[in-house]
Amino acid sequence: MNNTVYNWQLKRAMPYKYQEARPDKQIAWVFDTNKCIACQTCTVACKNAWTAGKGQEYMFWNNVETKPWGFYPLGWDVRLLEKLGPQTWDGDKYTGKTIFEAASYGEEMLGILPDEEDYQYPNIGEDEVSSAIKESDFIRMPQQPWMFYLQRICNHCTYPACLAACPRKSIYKRKEDGIVLIDQARCRGYRECVRGCPYKKPFFRAYTGKSEKCVGCYPAIEQGKQTQCVVTCIGRIRLAGFLSRYDKAREDNPIDYLVHVKKIALPLYPQFGLEPNVYYIPPINAPDAFNKQLFGPGAPKAVEAYRRAVEDKNLVGLLMLFGATEQITHSFKVDGGIGDGKIFSYDSSRAEIVRVPLKEPVIIRSEYDAERDVYRHSVT
Numbered sequence: 001m002n003n004t005v006y007n008w009q010l011k012r013a014m015p016y017k018y019q020e021a022r023p024d025k026q027i028a029w030v031f032d033t034n035k036c037i038a039c040q041t042c043t044v045a046c047k048n049a050w051t052a053g054k055g056q057e058y059m060f061w062n063n064v065e066t067k068p069w070g071f072y073p074l075g076w077d078v079r080l081l082e083k084l085g086p087q088t089w090d091g092d093k094y095t096g097k098t099i100f101e102a103a104s105y106g107e108e109m110l111g112i113l114p115d116e117e118d119y120q121y122p123n124i125g126e127d128e129v130s131s132a133i134k135e136s137d138f139i140r141m142p143q144q145p146w147m148f149y150l151q152r153i154c155n156h157c158t159y160p161a162c163l164a165a166c167p168r169k170s171i172y173k174r175k176e177d178g179i180v181l182i183d184q185a186r187c188r189g190y191r192e193c194v195r196g197c198p199y200k201k202p203f204f205r206a207y208t209g210k211s212e213k214c215v216g217c218y219p220a221i222e223q224g225k226q227t228q229c230v231v232t233c234i235g236r237i238r239l240a241g242f243l244s245r246y247d248k249a250r251e252d253n254p255i256d257y258l259v260h261v262k263k264i265a266l267p268l269y270p271q272f273g274l275e276p277n278v279y280y281i282p283p284i285n286a287p288d289a290f291n292k293q294l295f296g297p298g299a300p301k302a303v304e305a306y307r308r309a310v311e312d313k314n315l316v317g318l319l320m321l322f323g324a325t326e327q328i329t330h331s332f333k334v335d336g337g338i339g340d341g342k343i344f345s346y347d348s349s350r351a352e353i354v355r356v357p358l359k360e361p362v363i364i365r366s367e368y369d370a371e372r373d374v375y376r377h378s379v380t
């Protein structure tokens, strides 16, 4: 029998198979879509760390796709969006159906099981823009065609569909950090998690006959460190930390500040109803309607706040903190102004981890290096 749980991203209650059981701390990520260069370093780092074995060749626990035409697996989101029907909001309250509410009789949720072929084009649509570039469009600014990169990992959802779908109760959510794991000893490879997860982040491994998914780099998290996809990110677009309960946000917690206080980082497809815990700073160049479909009704305001980031020194400081340390920041403080200030990051015992200037100093060297008697090509 379904229980009723509260979903803060939808601002309403909804049915879910199990009772509301929020973890003591919830691991969460913020990804800044505007800074990603789609180098796929995160994808390769994750692949090397976790999925280098037989039967894991097609698994990308982390992938980066180009929107609007990229999907892995093929059409993972558009197929479900179409099945779900109209997704309506009244202000910031969701009035459409979640995938749990749209389930047919006897099913836990509305789901789709991809075909083998759907996994054969991991880079489909890469770097393709939304529409054809017309003659002379390339000199008109801003350019009409748009695209952006969407970084995707398991969302370690508060209400995981994979967990609700599993008939063996092989999937569990850890109380200490909210990481969602598949118990390999219990799993029998029924693939109900693959069908149920709207983000298609559990993968079936034919070699072992079991399903696997992102493990949230739990050995790193247990040591107070951020995940592989975060620490290796070339674009410094990622930050991992702990998100407080929606009604207990702390202004000095980086993730809380970006998600709950500033509301600049938003969940992906909140309308599915899983309360996912990866939060995105929406792309500033995509149309509002597209951003709203992906990130909910708060997307235009988030874009606006991002454009005006320079007016908020906490925000500038936090954006500078992305990629500045391997450790998880539990609290932060900004001292000074935008021009000369610094952000200080602290661990759980309030020991300083790192301090970063809000504005990176620009150092211009002379073209001629007298000591070595050479000319420099790069002087900054």
Ligand code: SF4
Residues within 6 Å of the ligand: 153, 154, 155, 156, 157, 160, 161, 162, 163, 180, 196, 197, 198, 199, 200, 201, 202, 213, 274
């Ligand atoms: S994103 Fe999918 S696999 Fe990950 S916790 Fe949510 S439902 Fe499960």
Ligand code: SF4
Residues within 6 Å of the ligand: 035, 036, 037, 038, 039, 040, 041, 042, 043, 064, 151, 232, 233, 234, 235, 236, 237, 238
């Ligand atoms: S490493 Fe960072 S910049 Fe490169 S693709 Fe991944 S998220 Fe984007």
